[in-house]
Amino acid sequence: MTATPTPRVTIKEVAARAGVSKGAVSLAFNQKPGLSEATRDRIFRAARELGWAPSPTARTLAGSRVDVVGLAICRPARLLGLEPFYMEFVSGVESVLTEHSCSLLLRLVRSLEEEVGLQESWWRGRQIGGSILVDFRADDPRVATVERLGMPVVAVGHPSLTGSLTSVWTEDATAVTEAVRYLAALGHRRIARVGGAATLGHTSMRTAAFDEAARALELAGAWQVATDYSGEAGARATRSLLTAAAPDRPTAIVYDNDIMAVAGLAVAAEMGLSVPDDVSLLAWDDSQLCRITHPPLSAMSHDVHGFGAEAARTLFGVITGEGPGSHPVPTPVLTPRGSTAPPKV
Amino acid sequence: MTATPTPRVTIKEVAARAGVSKGAVSLAFNQKPGLSEATRDRIFRAARELGWAPSPTARTLAGSRVDVVGLAICRPARLLGLEPFYMEFVSGVESVLTEHSCSLLLRLVRSLEEEVGLQESWWRGRQIGGSILVDFRADDPRVATVERLGMPVVAVGHPSLTGSLTSVWTEDATAVTEAVRYLAALGHRRIARVGGAATLGHTSMRTAAFDEAARALELAGAWQVATDYSGEAGARATRSLLTAAAPDRPTAIVYDNDIMAVAGLAVAAEMGLSVPDDVSLLAWDDSQLCRITHPPLSAMSHDVHGFGAEAARTLFGVITGEGPGSHPVPTPVLTPRGSTAPPKV
DNA sequence: AATAGGGACTTTACCGGTTCAGAAAGCGCT
DNA sequence: AGCGCTTTCTGAACCGGTAAAGTCCCTATT
The missing domain is CATH 3.40.50.2300 (Response regulator)
Known part of the structure; x- marks a missing residue:
């Protein structure tokens, strides 16, 4: 408001300096036909010398697209x-x-x-x-x-x-299915999934896919819990999944993002469970985070x-x-x- | 461009509906004096009925501030x-x-x-x-x-x-000093710092403060290494700091962000070193990340x-x-x- | 020679607001 | 009644561009 004034150069100055009308400058800057090469050059030179660029605001108002x-x-x-x-x-x-x-x-x-x-x-x-x-x-x-x-x-x-x-x-459903099949192929029969926010559409699609895969593979145990994607929620979910006595608890957990997987890893450590021996963990989204933990997290990776x-x-x-x-x-x-x-x- | 047209309602329609001029509408919407309460009300009602709000673009062009x-x-x-x-x-x-x-x-x-x-x-x-x-x-x-x-x-x-x-x-310098003093007070005499990008101003201020604190406390060993803030760089730095034989390696490491601290934690685990027994780790910026590792990371925390x-x-x-x-x-x-x-x- | 057709620009009318110099109306006062 | 002051509101200019229509001149065609 009170900031010191900035000298504004407008299309008019450019036109004057190039010895043409505003319209010509506009044509030049929108690469529209109707100008000779010479004039075009003169206009661009003038603009460059004045350090002018068309005002997006004015452009927008005048009806062209918004960038x-x-x-x-x-x-x-x-x-x-x-x-x-x-x-x-x-x-x-x-x-x-x-x-x-x-x-x-x-x-x-x-x-x-x-x-x-x-x-x-x-x-x-x-x-x-x-x-x-x-x-x-x-x-x-x-x-x-x-x-x-x-x-x-x-x-x-x-x-x-x-x-x-x-x-x-x-195709989230396919990915969930692949994740579950992979864990099942490793020999896991009791698999859990720590999902994201239940209101989100892709969460429910993943949930359905997980159910479907669990049924198809006739898993002995399948759990799903919804969270808010936060590390704390992931930790909480993991803790409650792993407190069950050994034969009943999941041997593998799939997470809906990597933050929760990292949290899950910490919870396993804190409970004295070894990863992957006691429990396997599979992350989602695979940011750099998955590579810097110990052990590094297996993940459904994805070029975000x-x-x-x-x-x-x-x-x-x-x-x-x-x-x-x-x-x-x-x-x-x-x-x-x-x-x-x-x-x- | 070719998108189906949206019916645009402008200040003119509002003015017409309220039975006043454009100028009056403008006055009303900028809470400027010069309008009777009754007119003002009529204008706002008309605007509400038409679902109109002033166009920021036009406003900007006409010279008022940009939001x-x-x-x-x-x-x-x-x-x-x-x-x-x-x-x-x-x-x-x-x-x-x-x-x-x-x-x-x-x-x-x-x-x-x-x-x-x-x-x-x-x-x-x-x-x-x-x-x-x-x-x-x-x-x-x-x-x-x-x-x-x-x-x-x-x-x-x-x-x-x-x-x-x-x-x-x-006041980064103060914080660095506090971090070093804290570690020294715990008994650490060999302390390292894994810093951020060297070109950044605050990094060099922290570096200087670390040097100063190390000298003031007469530490037996003080290391600093610059990184690009990435987890990988943090892991690399930690690995090289910790490969030294036991009596010569740092017993505590301060990181410039939390990602690197998490990576450092993983490296320690991978090298069979226990945290905090063999080496203490101190993170910076303290996002949620610090709380979900195992052990949870001590940090210089900061309301970002x-x-x-x-x-x-x-x-x-x-x-x-x-x-x-x-x-x-x-x-x-x-x-x-x-x-x-x-x-x- | 008259006319049509282009090319190269210029003119002018907006876009949707803000702003400011008046105009009209109402009021108190002499 | 006439005068000056407010208060309330209008009209027009302007912000910095775009776009469509108009002007002018030069060349090709019939």
Whole structure:
């Protein structure tokens, strides 16, 4: 407000210096036809000399596209800080946005309702050109809102959750099945899964897949517990799973993220259980974290950075008018490390 | 682009419905004097009925302030994904921005030069009302740029690095000294520190403070190694520190973040060393991560969320014209957990 | 020679607000 | 009645661009 003034150079100065009209400058900077090479050069030179670049604000107001995309993440701040997933995802998104000189408008929200309102006001206020929607749940209200607004978005979530929206997703069910089969192949008959937030769509899909796999493999024991993704919740879940007497407790646990797996590892150690001899642990998402524990965590690993990049690319597709589509991204693959082995008991 | 059209309602419709001019609507929405209560009410009612809110873009263009603040983070994406620090910091920033209905424009950059260019173009393009600058180094070029532009910013870093800019910072030197004193008080005479990126200003301040403390306490051994903050680097550093034969190796290690401390813990385990009996480990920044390991990590803990919030609050102060100032934030405090104890050797 | 067709620009009308110089109305006072 | 003051509200200019229509000139065609 009171900040010392900055000399603003506008399109008018550039036009004057190049000896043309504002319109000509606009044509040049939007690479539209109708200008001679010579004039074009003169304009660019003038702009360079003045250090001018078109004002995105004015451009937006005048009706051209907006070079900002929105991302609202709805999780308690406390949890977010720790989830490597989102930062990695964001960095993947950024890597693509940058190529298009596009920025990311990030907002942490506390509820889905708040997000719906935010997306709508972002869009109606022309603050963003499109949005990346994450954390879908069943009957997600964002689907209808976005359709009503005709707002370009990419939905990060399974097509069964994202309705008509263009989606980018991983085949979680397949991955869960693979995880369970792998543990069963090692000889485990009592397997548990420490899942994420129950409200989230992909959590319930994983839950269903786990049940299905357990039945198909005729496991002797199968447990599932929902958490909020935090390390504390993971620790708590692990502790309660492992307190059962030896013959009844699970010999392998699959986690829905890596933070909880790390916590689980610590709980096993604290209970005097050896990993992987007494219990095998399998993480999800596989950030760097899985490699720095002892033993290193086996994980269903997943190129989260690439996932974010693909989401951003797809969003650009939607913005430029590509029809709706479904973009599967590679299914997480099993990366065995030191935390999984045949049960010794 | 080709997205189905969204019916846009503008100030004109609101004015028409309330039976006043655009100007009146503007006055009402900016709580400026010159309107009767009755008219004001009529205008707000009309706006509510039409679901209208002023367009930030148009507002910005017309010269009022911008309700977006910028944050450019310069670290390789791979590392960012894992550093709990930034996500937590961002969530603290957001918590304050939200109260002011302000958004965060986030960008990951690859170099300081890129950041300087970005900040300048953000500011000149009126994309942001101000910026939060992080990761200061000695003779940081951003100081001069920002002064030249008269751009409101808050510098997250020690005043000795941030020149005339308003800063928010923690007294790192004091914290390092406290950490070393604590370990010395436990009886450790050979202490190492696994630091962060050497180019960063706060890293060199911590390095100097460590040297100073080691000398003052006449430690028998003091090591420091610089890393890139990654878990891998932390593991490597720890491994090389601990390979020395028993009498010569450090009995305590301080880390510059918690990721490296976790990695260090794993390395100790892998080398058959017990923590804290054979070696004590002390983490920094104390995210949730420190509590979920086994043993839980002692840490110099630090309210990173609050740090971010304070930075945002201070930025608002700068934007509204408060003079330059220096805002220290509480020094990290020692939180002893299970990873530190008197040396047994 | 008259006319059509382009190319190269310029003009002008917005986009959706803010702001500021008046205008109209109401009121108290001499 | 006439005058000055407020209070309340309007109209027009402006912010920095874009886009569509218009102007001018030069060449090719019939």
